[in-house]
Every structure is written in structure tokens, then in C-alpha cells.
Amino acid sequence: MGKDIHYSLISFFEERMNGHDKVEAYSRIDVADEILYEIDRSAGLPTLTVHLSDAYIYTLNEYYSKPDILKKGDFILVTKPEASYNSVADNVARSEGIGLGPIGKLMGALNKRDVSTYVVPEK
Amino acid sequence: MENPEIAYGDKWFQRILTYAGLPAGILFLIFNLNYLALICFLWLVSAGGYVFIKWSRRQVPIDLNLTQEQAEHGKETRSADGGIKDFVALARILWPILNENKRAFRDFSPRSGANSAAPIDWDLGLWERAKKEILGENNRKIAELINDNYNLVPNEFRAIFDKEKSHIFAFEKHLDDPRFDYSDHQFPQDFASLIDTTCVEIAKDAPILEGIIGWLTKESLAQVAANDSFLMGSILRGEFTDSDVDLVLLVPDTTPEEIRSTAKKLDAIKKAFEKEFDRRLHILVFSEPETDSFYSFRESVDLIKQLI
Numbered sequence: 166m167g168k169d170i171h172y173s174l175i176s177f178f179e180e181r182m183n184g185h186d187k188v189e190a191y192s193r194i195d196v197a198d199e200i201l202y203e204i205d206r207s208a209g210l211p212t213l214t215v216h217l218s219d220a221y222i223y224t225l226n227e228y229y230s231k232p233d234i235l236k237k238g239d240f241i242l243v244t245k246p247e248a249s250y251n252s253v254a255d256n257v258a259r260s261e262g263i264g265l266g267p268i269g270k271l272m273g274a275l276n277k278r279d280v281s282t283y284v285v286p287e288k
Numbered sequence: 289m290e291n292p293e294i295a296y297g298d299k300w301f302q303r304i305l306t307y308a309g310l311p312a313g314i315l316f317l318i319f320n321l322n323y324l325a326l327i328c329f330l331w332l333v334s335a336g337g338y339v340f341i342k343w344s345r346r347q348v349p350i351d352l353n354l355t356q357e358q359a360e361h362g363k364e365t366r367s368a369d370g371g372i373k374d375f376v377a378l379a380r381i382l383w384p385i386l387n388e389n390k391r392a393f394r395d396f397s398p399r400s401g402a403n404s405a406a407p408i409d410w411d412l413g414l415w416e417r418a419k420k421e422i423l424g425e426n427n428r429k430i431a432e433l434i435n436d437n438y439n440l441v442p443n444e445f446r447a448i449f450d451k452e453k454s455h456i457f458a459f460e461k462h463l464d465d466p467r468f469d470y471s472d473h474q475f476p477q478d479f480a481s482l483i484d485t486t487c488v489e490i491a492k493d494a495p496i497l498e499g500i501i502g503w504l505t506k507e508s509l510a511q512v513a514a515n516d517s518f519l520m521g522s523i524l525r526g527e528f529t530d531s532d533v534d535l536v537l538l539v540p541d542t543t544p545e546e547i548r549s550t551a552k553k554l555d556a557i558k559k560a561f562e563k564e565f566d567r568r569l570h571i572l573v574f575s576e577p578e579t580d581s582f583y584s585f586r587e588s589v590d591l592i593k594q595l596i
Contacts, residue, residue: 171395173396173414173417173418173421174395174414177413177414180413220572221572222572222581222585224572224573224574224575224578224581225541225547225574225575225577225578226539226547226550226551226554226573226574226575227573229544229547229548229551230548230551245395246395246396246414247394247395251578251581253577253578253581254578
């Protein structure tokens with residue numbers, strides 16, 4: 166938990182949001198010690214909050230200490246390209262309707278009404 | 289702490305003056321007083337030469353535009369005249385810069401995303417920025433440190449340092465002209481290993497490590513009943529006062545309530561740690577259902593200090 170994310174990762178996240186078909190607008194949410202964005206989507210898709218996590222390994226401890234603002238339908242971005250998350254945390258997040266994963270997964274999940282149900286296609 | 293492997297030519301010169309010059313002078317004095325003036329003259333010339341060599345090799349304070357962490361760290365490694373004390377001190381200044389490069393390479397290079405679900409353009413865009421803004425800048429600092437302190441590098445390590453200089457030169461050329469292929473001058477891993485090994489060796493004796501281990505084991509870890517724990521990262525490489533201390537825990541929690549309770553305790557421990565040691569404690573926590581992940585991660589870390 167925290168803001169230990171290189172600024173280029175944040176600006177790159179914003180560039181990706183700018184380039185996504187379903188993203189109408191985004192704005193940074195002012196929360197101390199965390200990086201959160203509200204994402205407004207088109208085509209009647211619900212607005213969601215994305216938490217940019219600075220964890221290198223996203224574990225259950227990270228999940229159960231997540232910002233209170235996160236609720237069902239939101240997404241936790243494992244922001245650092247080399248960061249990872251284990252299947253235990255992923256399963257718990259999905260069971261509570263919250264998406265968890267890297268930028269590629271978020272880009273796909275933004276097309277779905279329920280972002281937690283998105284599964285990255287196998288290569 | 290002095291590295292016994294370092295051989296200084298100056299020391300031998302000093303020894304010759306000390307052990308040979310004076311007795312030779314006395315012998316000449318005994319056998320032929322007429323040579324006294326000549327001997328004194330030669331001795332003065334030798335001593336003057338030694339002083340001149342020392343003066344010409346003096347360390348001049350350098351402005352490297354170091355980050356706060358690097359600058360703070362550098363203070364501990366400077367001699368009275370502001371220069372870098374010795375090879376170990378040079379290694380300790382180089383380590384955080386190399387570590388930042390390693391982190392940038394790990395986070396941003398195309399190779400780093402090979403196993404991730406991130407699209408390739410994410411990696412490439414960031415990598416291009418990281419090359420210029422992090423690696424290029426840091427490489428210039430490394431090159432300047434090496435050039436200005438080459439006399440501190442023991443002869444047996446100079447070839448490794450030369451390889452790093454060649455790599456930096458080629459990488460700089462690649463930044464100027466991306467078509468320039470620097471694959472013949474890839475980053476020499478033996479350079480990173482040499483610096484890392486030197487820092488690990490001196491850190492073993494660092495009192496701060498003992499203090500931190502004592503504080504964590506006696507004051508803190510019992511509160512969360514950790515099943516397993518270890519330290520990793522920069523704390524095992526020396527007293528990098530501005531660096532986080534990285535602690536990894538396996539705790540027996542299984543329910544959300546237990547995990548939240550542990551998280552709160554750990555927050556309090558982090559605050560107490562910062563107050564005690566004036567640096568941040570970063571804790572990676574695995575709960576009981578993540579036991580396999582904990583041990584997989586531990587296997588992947590090159591150097592750990594087991595606590596429990």
C-alpha cells in the first residue's frame with residue numbers, strides 16, 4: 166500500500182486510458198497515501214474506481230488492507246510491469262466482485278460490465 | 289573497514305623510504321662522513337617525490353548530481369579531503385546507483401514483461417523513457433565515479449571496470465542513435481557482482497544490521513506470531529541510511545479478520561521502526577493460504593538473512 170510508483174507508470178496509465186474506446190473520462194481521486202482513479206465509461210457501462218497498487222507481490226494482506234473506497238465493480242491494478250499477484254488473492258478479489266491484475270487485464274476488463282469476470286485470453 | 293585485497297603502490301614506496309632509506313643513510317654516515325650531504329639531499333628528493341605523488345593523486349570533491357540517497361550515503365565514504373576513501377567506499381557509492389539501474393531494467397525493459405499479461409507497447413514505451421531518464425543519467429554518474437577514482441580499483445578488478453566503461457560508452461551512443469547496436473557491449477554482470485559482493489562482505493560487520501535484527505525479533509515479530517521471516521535487499525549490503533528495510537513474513541492468518549488484525553499491528557510496527565531507526569520498514573506479508581507463494585518467493589531471492 167502506498168505511492169511508490171514511478172511517475173512514468175502513472176502517465177503511461179493515463180495514456181492507456183486516453184486511448185481506450187470505452188473510457189470517456191478519468192480523474193484522480195484525492196486520497197492520502199494511495200493512487201486512485203475514477204473511470205467514466207461509455208455505452209452505459211458503470212463508472213469504476215481503479216487502485217494503482219505499488220506492491221511487487223500482491224498478497225491477501227494487501228487485499229484486505231486496500232483503500233476503503235474500493236467496492237464491488239472496481240479494479241486493483243498491479244501497476245509495476247514486473248509485479249505479480251498470487252492466485253489466492255485473485256480468487257478472493259474475484260469472489261467479491263473486484264478485478265485484480267496488470268494493465269493488459271484492465272484494458273480487457275474495461276469492456277465488460279463486471280470487470281471482475283474478465284479472463285485474459287490464452288496466447 | 290579496509291579491504292585487504294587492495295594493494296597500493298604508494299605503500300611500497302613508503303616502506304622503501306622507511307625501512308631502507310634511513311638505515312642506508314646511517315651506514316653511509318658511519319663509513320664516509322663526506323657523503324652525508326649527498327645522502328641527505330637524495331633522501332630529501334625521495335621524500336619530496338613521495339609527497340608530490342600523494343598530492344597529485346589527491347581526491348578532489350566531485351559534483352555528481354547524486355540523488356539524496358546517494359549523497360547521504362556518500363558522506364560516510366568520504367575521506368577528510370572530500371575524496372572517496374578506498375575501493376570499498378567506491379563500491380558502496382556505486383551500489384545504490386547500480387541497484388536503481390537494476391530496478392529500472394526489471395520494471396521497464398521488454399524482457400521484464402516476458403511473463404506478464406501486459407501488452408508489448410506498454411513495455412517498449414516505458415523502456416525507451418527509462419533508458420534515457422534513469423539508465424542514461426545513472427550511467428554518466430557511474431562513468432564519472434570510475435574515471436575519477438580509477439586509482440582506487442585494484443589491478444585484478446580493472447578489466448571488469450574497463451568492461452563497464454565500454455558498456456556505458458556504447459549505451460550512450462545507442463541513446464544518441466537508437467540504430468546503434470550495443471549488443472557487443474552488454475552490461476557486464478561481473479561488474480555488478482563485484483560491487484554487490486564487496487558490499488555484502490562489509491555489511492556482515494555492520495552494527496546496524498545486528499540492531500535491526502535484534503529489534504525485529506525481540507520487539508516486533510512475536511506480536512504477529514510469524515511462522516517464518518527474513519530480511520532481504522539493501523540492508524544486507526551496508527548502511528544505506530535512506531533505503532527501506534525489506535522484511536518478508538509468513539503469518540498463520542487464515543480469515544479476513546485475522547489478516548486485517550495483523551495488517552494493523554504491522555502498521556504500528558512500521559511506525560515504531562521508523563521512529564527507532566529513522567528509516568522505513570517495508571513488509572511483504574504472506575498469509576497461511578499463500579504458504580507456497582512465500583517459499584517460491586524465498587527461493588527466487590539471491591540473498592536473505594533468516595530471522596525466525
